[in-house]
Amino acid sequence: MSNVRLLPYADFLGVRIDGLSDKGDGAPLLAMPFSEGLIGGPGRLHGGAIAGLLEIAAIAAIDATLEDEGQNARSIFKPITVTVDFMRPGLFVDTYARGEVIRIGNRVANVMVEAWQDDPARPIAAARMNLAISAPAANEG
């Protein structure tokens, strides 16, 4: 977890690290407390803000896998595709997200991310993210 660094964009959304994922893989649990800047419409969070949280959680999950503390996931992994599914409206409460690295190969990393509010079993959104690995120093699967 010492490797995990959040991006400046995470500060913009108000995203912070809220402990470790309960999956035991070292990935952090992220929290995005409700704030006015996240509002999309009456009574709902903006889907883009939720997608932003999912992206940050994906990067943080990859960060947690890097062995070398000097490495920074943002300089090594570049997003290629992001696919976000929205299952439920985001309400004006805190949102949580955690990423799970499915595979890190030589060239591509695949990450699954879920976001929820009151109940982790009732996700409000999920994303699949494929990232290109641009430096040979990255962990090889």
Added chain:
Amino acid sequence: MSQSEPAPTETFDPAAILTKARMGHHVALGLRYVAHGDDWCEGALDYDRRLVSDPVSGILASGPIVSMMDTLATIAVWIKRGGRAPQATLDLRVDYLRPAKPGESVFGRAECYRLTRRIAFIRGIAHDGDASDPVAHVAGTFMLSER
């Protein structure tokens, strides 16, 4: 994105959704209105260091681009539906073709290319000045509720 239903007599002005907004996520992002047509809407995000993914490279995070495209697509669907009506993003896929140039504004254009009773299909691109050299391609669907 929105549940609001203005009175039927109120005329629908796609530009006003961006130019008259005083709060919310797209105001926080600084999304500005550029243009719109029969089934599309264009907007722009001026470069903002708060939105970068990596302070060293200064490259914009992908999240703000997703937010911009979601908002522009929402408006494009409303234009095609003839006004604001309840709808929700079902899915969005973004292909990142290359990083946006640090310091440059990013423009987005979203088009609602097909509307059924329940679903709206959208596509769009984001670019940093040259629409023939996009930064990202976007495709998505919206679930529509009755007005």
